[in-house]
Amino acid sequence: MSKVTMTVNGRERSAEVEGRTLLSGFLREGLELTGTHVGCDTSQCGACVVLVNGQAIKSCTAFAHDLDGAEVTTIEGVANADGSLGRIQQAFKDYHGLQCGFCTPGMVMSTAALLAENPKPSEEEVRHYLEGNICRCTGYQNIVRAVMAASGQEAGALAAE
Amino acid sequence: MYNFDFVKPGSVADAVAVLADDDAQPLSGGQTLIPSMKARLNAPGTLVSLTGIPDLVGVCRESDTLVIGAATTHAQVARDAAGDFPGLAALAGQIGDPAVRNRGTIGGSLANNDPSACYPAAALGTGATIVTDRREIGADDYFQGMFATALEEGEIITSVRFPIPQASAYAKFVQPASRFALTAAFVARYASGVRVAITGASENGVFRWAEAEAALSSNFSADALASLGCSPHEMIADLHGTAAYRAHLVGVMTRRAVTAAG
Ligand SMILES: Cc1cc2nc3c(=O)[nH]c(=O)nc-3n(C[C@H](O)[C@H](O)[C@H](O)COP(=O)(O)OP(=O)(O)OC[C@H]3O[C@@H](n4cnc5c(N)ncnc54)[C@H](O)[C@@H]3O)c2cc1C
Ligand code: FES
Ligand code: FES
16 A cells, blocks of 8 residues: 545545545545446446546556546546536536436546547547447437537537437 | 556666566557456566656657557547648547547557557558567558567567558548447559558458559549458457458448549
């Protein structure tokens, strides 16, 4: 066990972890930030996506020790300062971009990375970018609408796939 | 996953020194190694991260060669190679999904040599040179079958040198569950001739399609391949496709790559 320190959602946080501790374990067990979900634990589903130094990564597929000193944003860090839902969260709510909500933290973090890179993506770009985020409930249609709305684009007229 | 000691050296020399221990293994982006350690297919005593070594990261042009550091992520190659070698940048941009591309690296991909991986097709399809901590290995000697390479115990890839082609393209038929190639072709045209490398299809891993290279070297067009078939002998057969289906895809994807390369 040795100490790992990261800036998580703007605050410096540390925990004592083993070599094999994943970033997902550091966040969930070490820091009790359980908003980051572990769906598959085999790098396939994207439920565990967080931002590390601004980039979306799968937190189940990186070791905490390898990211010592990194800046991390999780779903707990995306609400507004007054506690109201952030822009992307609000759009997921408004457009029914979730049902059970298990995939949602990863969807929201991937969307945050997408919109930082590409503020006005096309529908096709949204679908392409979210390829690594799997949802068992929604059929994706409303997720895509939510992302379009979060980017300030008309979301009503999307064709069903 | 079994526990291990984690070390993160700051130089190639320090990494190679730690890797002299038989029980130590390099870790690059971890997008292949971490899942396989979770499945206990791999259980190193010491894991040596290569991501803290600045010399191993970057894309840099040296006259007609594009040099890519082994620990450069797929996302960075997709961005930084776009001007000098668009065919390679496009290949990197099609690997997995954005989160995989933000961690996975070219060195890890070439060291792993998955029979369905993308980079082996670009390395073999350009005749790239794999540079290690101790020597340089031509792509034709480097790939030695499924998951097998010329790398020795403890040897690490430090960079890859790609001769920049006049025109090139990668055409990938995606296996949608894994996101790897069900079958894909990388085609590169040089003044000296055309190279064609196929991934995802053969039980022996990435290979050059010699008949297509000969046909395309005299006429660089999809029509030149019209009457050419690839044999299903030793092609992969699994629930995603039969050997005959993959052999058919070899022709289809090669023609698409030639058309895309223009
Ligand atoms: C969901 C998903 C989808 C994917 N889709 C694709 C795809 O479409 N196409 C594709 O090609 N790949 C795909 N991959 C694999 C991905 O590209 C990996 O990043 C890559 O295969 C391994 O690179 P890495 O840097 O992650 O290596 P690691 O996982 O860190 O290492 C892989 C192996 O290489 C060794 N190694 C690492 N670096 C070096 C080095 N410099 N020298 C010597 N040995 C080294 C390690 O010890 C290990 O044995 C996918 C992976 C996932 C999880
Ligand atoms: S839990 Fe990390 S990708 Fe599924
Ligand atoms: S809302 Fe249930 S998995 Fe996406």
